[in-house]
Amino acid sequence: MDVPLKKKTVYPQKYRKEWETQEEFKMWLRPVSNDPTKAFCKFCHAEVYARIGDIKKHKETKKHKEKSDLVNKNKQLEFLPASKDNTNSLKIEGTLALFIAEHTSIQQIDHLTEALKKCISDSKSVMDIKMHRSKCSAVIKNVLAPHFKQKLLDDIDSQKYSLLLDESTDLSVSKLLGVVIRYFSSTHKKVVSSFLALQPLKTADARGIVTALVNCLEEHSLPIKKLIGIGVDNASVMTGIHNSVHTILKTEYGLPNLILVRCVCHSLQLAVSHASEHTLPRNIEFLIRETYNWFSHSPKRYEQYKDIYETINCGEKPLKILRSCDTRWLSVEETVTRILSQWEELKLLFSLHKDKCFTADQLHSMYADEKNLLYMNFLRSILNDVQIGVKTFESENANHVALLNTLMTLLRSVCTRVLMPSAATTDNDYLTIKIEAHLNPVPYLGYLFETHAQKTSLTDDVIKAVRKRCIDFTVKLAKEIQQRLPSNYIILEKMCLLxxxxxxxxxxxxxxxxxxxxxxxxxxxxxxxxxxxxxxxxxxxxxxxxxxxxxxxxxxxxxxxxxxxxxxxxxxxxxxxSLPHSNAEVERAFSAMNIVKNKLRNKMAVNTLNSILFIRNQLKIMKKTCYSYELPSDVISAVGKNWKYSKIDPSQPSTSVEPSPCQDDEEIPNEVFNVDF
Incomplete structure (x- = not known):
């Protein structure tokens, strides 16, 4: 009878720290934090079993050799602390990074550095510059941005503040919450609206927005108890009575007195849109939209129109037709004004093309119809008053007395067009009066409308029908303003006590x-x-x-x-x-975001984007430029510290962290920070 052999027990090999000291492994071999039986290759971003044979086999693979050659081609640089010998070089490097953050793409630093060395070869400070794309990116994120953030926090100190909030989607279809902080600056002696962050949103509902906002405040060490007001658009997720951002902050975060300020500019835009939806004829909207579309994709058409306009106006060049866009507040007012200033020239242009194009035929018939000219003159007159209100509330430095006067002047100018002269006398009357019950039987719809109505060849019945529609628009607009702005009026009225x-x-x-x-x-x-x-x-x-x-x-x-x-x-x-009055600063932050993160920089990470936007905004607030801002000595010293590029702070306990693949076209993986400058 055969006795079976005893099965040998196999113990798994564990990672050995001594391997990292061996010459052939020390540059790339690291442990895997959550699995002691595996090792991690920094060059290949790959895991292998922690057996010496498997590690050596991985070293001989084609992929590893290619990665090793790429790293070995670059000389590893050691950055020394600031001293008398290299302070000027570090200062130049910091200024160059500041220039890149304010003006251009990070990739341009490669050529900029070499161009400086070639042009100023007799300067030791310039020749000692070691600044390429990866180091510049690290300086912007790990040195300059934290410096400016600390200056902001020191300026805010323990004061109360307000926040401006809005959502947007960037070029890479990532949902972001724009956060702008508004506070009184002791340094600048004025109320300042400063960009704070673009915070990624996991979900765009109220709960997700509040979570992102609270995380943002914690990251910037801002106590939420000091928050006194939020400025938002009119979206229900922000302003709703039940389960909105405002109600969650009030009930769950101990802010029962949190003041909600709806953006007046958004309110006026919505008021105009709703008023025109059911009162004005649809062909007015068609005329405005298609006049722009006629020229928008055809340089040939624009050149033809340019020749016609210059012939009629003795060589004067035409202004381009603007686009009416809902995302730009009251852009329709500028579009209407531009079309009216070129009405006859446009009518002539479309008359020359009406036999060749159906759209041109439709537009010519509209431009030839004097009713449309009356509607357009009416819109120009009434929208001009609304546009003045929008521009006033867009201003960052407008005081609240001026804002209240502007708000009431706007409502009064709209209402008096159709109200009986004695129907309202005080501001509160205009806020609460029922417009339909006090209509003027002979309303005055503005000088532009009335003068063109007298000159036109239209019959009295047609003019009466046009006048009726214009009155309906004015009544609807006044009611929309009354519905949307009383809360803003109450807040501004209380603030005017001061x-x-x-x-x-x-x-x-x-x-x-x-x-x-x-x-x-x-x-x-x-x-x-x-x-x-x-x-x-x-x-x-x-x-x-x-x-x-x-x-x-x-x-x-x-x-x-x-x-x-x-x-x-x-x-x-x-x-x-410090209470907000519009969301203009958040919209400006989104515009800056679209300039920085464009089609050529579409993989930029949020951290890099936030750093660049923050630096630009702070320079703007301080009225400084990349060359006029003096970098403090501690910032200059930090430019020369190794851990600013490896992202490992020596003051923190060391941990084995598995590197993650690079997902930013303007960033280099951590292991390359020390070798590619």
Missing amino acids: SVDNTLRQGKDNRIADLAKELGFNDEAIDKLLQQWHGVNFVQWTATRDVIDFWIEVRNYKNAAGINTFQELSDLALSAM
Whole structure:
């Protein structure tokens, strides 16, 4: 009887740290953090079994040899700490990275560095520059961007702030939440709206937006308890009564006094769109859209029109027809104005092409119809008033008194076109009056409309029908504005209590306490604030023209004992000034995003994109440029530190982290940061 042999127990080989010290393995062999039986090749981004035979077999593969040759061709550079010998070189490298971040693609640094060395070969500082694409990318993300972020956080300090929020999709179809912070800057002596981040969104619902927002604030070490207001568009996911971003922040994050400010520019755009949807004839929209489309893809057509226009106008060149776009607030006003200024020339152009093209025939018949000219003149007149309101609210530095006056002037100018003269006298009347119940039997629809109505050859019945439609548009627009803007009016009205004239007048009431309560001041602070409110007019102030300058002076005031007796009042005023009035700054951030992340840079990672946008925005706020901004000594020193490029901070405990493949066309994988400059 055969006795079976005892089966030999096989123990799996584990990774040995000693292998990393061997000459043939030390450049590329690393452990796998979650599996001790495997090893990781940094060059190939591949795992192999932690057996010496398998590791040597991997070393002889074609892929590994190609990767090794690529690395060995580049000399590994060691960056020394800043010293007297290399400080100038590091300063030049930092300035070059700042130039790249502000102006152009990171890839341009390769040629820029070599061009400098060739042109200034007699300078040791220039010849010692070691700056190529990978290092420049690391300097922007790991040195310059953190420096500017720290300056922003130091400027905000412990003040209350507001946020502007909006969603967008970038070129790579990634959903992003744009976050802009608005606060009073002690450094710049004004209220500043600063780009904060483009935060990736996993889901675009309210819960996903709030999660992304909270993560963004935590990354920037901003306490959410200091948040006093959010400026949003009119999307229901932001402003809804149930389960919106605003309600979640109020109920789940301890912000019961969080103020919601709807963007006035978005509101006016929606008001105009809804008013024109069912009141104006559809051929007006067709005329505006197809006039632009006629020229948009045909240089030949534009040259033909240019010849016609120059012949009629003695050599003067025509202005290009603009496109009406819903994503640009009230762009239809500029489009209508441009078409009206070239009405006769366009009519002649389409008359020459009407027999060859159906669209040209349709457009010619519309341009020849005097009814359409009346509609266009009416639109130009009424939209001009609305456009003034949009441009005022787009401005970052507009004070709240001016904004309130602009808002009421806009509503008043729209309503008075169709209301009886005595129907409304106060601002509140215009906000609440029922337009249909007080219609003027003979409304005045603007000088442009009335003068062209007198010159036209249309019959009285036709003019009456056109007038009826224009009145319907005006009534609908007034009702839309009344529906969308009262909340903004209430906020601006309370903030106007803090105007210089209101603050310094005698016999003030205590309505300021309501504003303080909305901004989260406790009862004790409100009691002090009211005492200061009634005593501030007894001090002789020098800055009484500008509201920001006035409250800065109040904030810096000291009595004989060196105590600021108006501390709570000035905090209230500057916090209130930080409330947003439009989302224009977020829209500008998205425009900048589309410039930076374009078709040629479509793989740019969010980290790189955020760093570039942040640096550009901070330079703009400081009114500095890449050559006029003086880099501090600690930033210059950081440019020469190895760990800024390897992303391994020596102050943190070392861990074995498995490298991840590069997904950024402007980034190089971690292991190449030290070898390809």
